Amino acid sequence: MDRPKPNARKRLLANKLRRLRENAGLTQVEAGAPMRFNKNKMSRIELGYLPDYNGFVALLDRYGVIVSDYDDWVRQYDRAFEKGWWHAYGLDDMSYISLEADADEVRVYEFGIVPGLLQTEAGMRAAFAGAREPLSPRRLENEIAVRLRRQARLTDDDPPLKFHAIIDESVLRRPDLVPHEQCAQLEQIIERAELPNVTVQVVPINHGFHSGRNGSFTILSYPRLREPDIAYIEHGFGSLQFEKAKDVNVARLVFRHLADLALDEPDSIRLIRQVIAET
Template identity: 25%
Template sequence: MARGKDIDGSMSVPTFYGKELRWKREEAGLSLDAFLKGSFYSKTYLSDIEHGERRMPLDLAQHADQKLGTDGFFERNCEVVRKARRGPHAAYFEKALEAEKHAESIELWSPIIFPGLLQTAPYARALVQATHPTASGEWVEEKVTARLARARLFEQDHSTPEYWAVLHESLLSDPIISPREMAEQLDQIVELAERRRITPQIIPRTCGAYPLKAASIMVMTFPDAPPLIYTEASYSGDTIDDPALVKQYRKAYDRLRAVALSPEASLAMVKAAAEEYRNGKLWDRLE
């Protein structure tokens, strides 16, 4: 059997990889359905990979090597493709970044900072500068621009995922940017909510103990792939696909949402906080 070609970079690496996969699949006489038998993925998912539009998960690469007899070619080179797709975002975020573009729903719990998809430029800039205090201004702006670009997801009417953000009240009352900038940050959340692009809920400071108090998570579901959980800290992140663990996180998130304020009450709180900042007043933490 002829060995697959080495990825040579003569075209986009993800495109080359996808073409190689399609060529080997068709050479083996396998339809999309026949190739995917025994995996958890759909024809749409595989088609996206073959067109260079989606990364190959490790388990699917291993499935391809087993199905096509390619002696580990796709498993070895899926890491090459991952590196080739890398942009200004952190390496540990790559899988979650691609996943959110294809997600049917994104459910997020963020107790410490506003989620990246909801951040304004001043807020994102303050976070990047605080996390990387010695970075150049050009590097910081590259990171900020890349983060803001992710929000284009909310402009794609035909493919916008259902986005549910559970936030802690401290995000409203503990500003990291100026009052004017905080008003703009909160206005952005209000605008997205009123356009029905997101559903925000607030966990009150007086809530006491609640699920996921020590973690921030993003739960992503897909029409053509198993669900994923993404957890993140300042300099690391982890994508979880183990079914038992995903189920545990999923249940915890549902319990967390149950103790949050209703979407209507939460949006009213965000609007009130924005008005306080717009008027130059600090949010009353004892209210």
């Protein structure tokens, strides 16, 4: 039976172990030799298949981590094996939620729908109604509860989640909701934009072709964990996650380009108010 794939927290911790090994100037074979971890086992550890506690501590010692710093590493180890809050809603550790849960900042470009962290409940129901496979009533309510809990990080966390959304103007004008619900959705975007940790920009339709027309994407940042950014794309057949520096750097460059292309936030809010008036 195949072992379950490592969750995001295990992979993040595994990346740190790999960097410790590299900073110590050790190959995988050299690092694992005292514990009789062969190259295959070391490779799996650095992919997120973490060893037992004693093996983990032995690796810290092998990499020269001083004992007084063990507590922080052990906390990260214990947390990597904890079940996330999303399990109560039937979601596993391989979902996007597990990546977002540890992020300090999320940047999203959305070409198709209002970003989930800005949606009203009516907007969520409309988005889920368009899913390829219809959701059962229970699953639908769970998905909405998860999205509302994610949104709470914008206001309830200390510090709150930093969120920068760039939205194509066509998203604001799609008749996905009845008029009064559509106005409420647009008003909520404006309300969220007033938060100091939230930035909203709109790319006007009259810009014509640009790199954002290729599709939506998300960049997640982890400064408190001192981990590199992750780029994420969701598409009709599943999702893709990019961790290689060259791939993530391309995503950052495209996002910066779209931020320059978009209206600044005050002008974006004025455009959203204009759309409300026309609805």
